[in-house]
Amino acid sequence: MLVVVPLAPLLIGVAGWVHGQTTLSNVATVRLLRTLALPPGIVILEPDFGRGLYAMLKYERLSQTDCMPFAPCLQTRSPDVIVSDKRLRSYYANDAGFQAFARRSGASDFEDKVVAGTDIHVYVRRATASANRHR
Numbered sequence: 001m002l003v004v005v006p007l008a009p010l011l012i013g014v015a016g017w018v019h020g021q022t023t024l025s026n027v028a029t030v031r032l033l034r035t036l037a038l039p040p041g042i043v044i045l046e047p048d049f050g051r052g053l054y055a056m057l058k059y060e061r062l063s064q065t066d067c068m069p070f071a072p073c074l075q076t077r078s079p080d081v082i083v084s085d086k087r088l089r090s091y092y093a094n095d096a097g098f099q100a101f102a103r104r105s106g107a108s109d110f111e112d113k114v115v116a117g118t119d120i121h122v123y124v125r126r127a128t129a130s131a132n133r134h135r
Contacts, residue, residue, distance in 0.1 A: 025118045029083060030054045032115050032122055042080040047087040064091045071097025082110065082123040 033055035040058035044051070045067055052059040059081075067073035070092055082088075084102065092098035101108060102121075110123035 025085070025115065025120055026051065026054075028115045028118055029085075029120055029122065032113060033057065033081070036081075036113075036122075036124060038081065038124075043078065044081045044083065045077075045079040045088075046081075046083040047085060047091065051083055052081075064088055068095070069097055070095045070101065074101070078125075080125045082121075084121040084123065086119065 029051050038057055043060045043062050045062045047064055062077055062079050110125055113122045
C-alpha cells in the first residue's frame with residue numbers, strides 16, 4: 001500500500017496550510033529567519049509555534065502569554081528575536097510597553113526587518129546580530 005503524505009503542511013505549518021494567505025506570510029517569515037544566520041540557543045518571541053522550527057533554528061520559544069507585560073519581559077526574558085504579526089500585535093494592543101517598542105522600531109536595541117510583501121516585522125536584537133557576525 002502506498003501512503004502519500006503532503007509535504008506542504010510540514011514545510012509551512014498546519015496553521016498556514018489551513019488559512020490560505022497566511023501561508024505566504026509564514027513562508028516569507030521563515031525565509032527571512034533563514035537569511036539571518038542566527039546563532040543556536042536564541043530566544044524567539046512569537047505568537048505561534050513553528051517559524052524557528054521551519055527555519056531550522058536551535059531556539060527557545062517564548063509565547064506572548066509568558067511575556068506579559070511586555071516591557072518587563074523584554075528585560076527579564078531577553079528575547080533575541082520578536083516576530084510581530086497581526087496576532088501578536090492584537091495580543092499586545094493594550095500593552096503600553098509593546099506599543100512604545102513598536103513605535104520606536106529601529107531606534108531601540110532591535111533591528112526592524114520587515115517581511116517583504118507582508119505586515120510582519122521581525123525584530124532582531126542588535127547584540128544577537130553582531131555576535132553572529134563575529135563568529
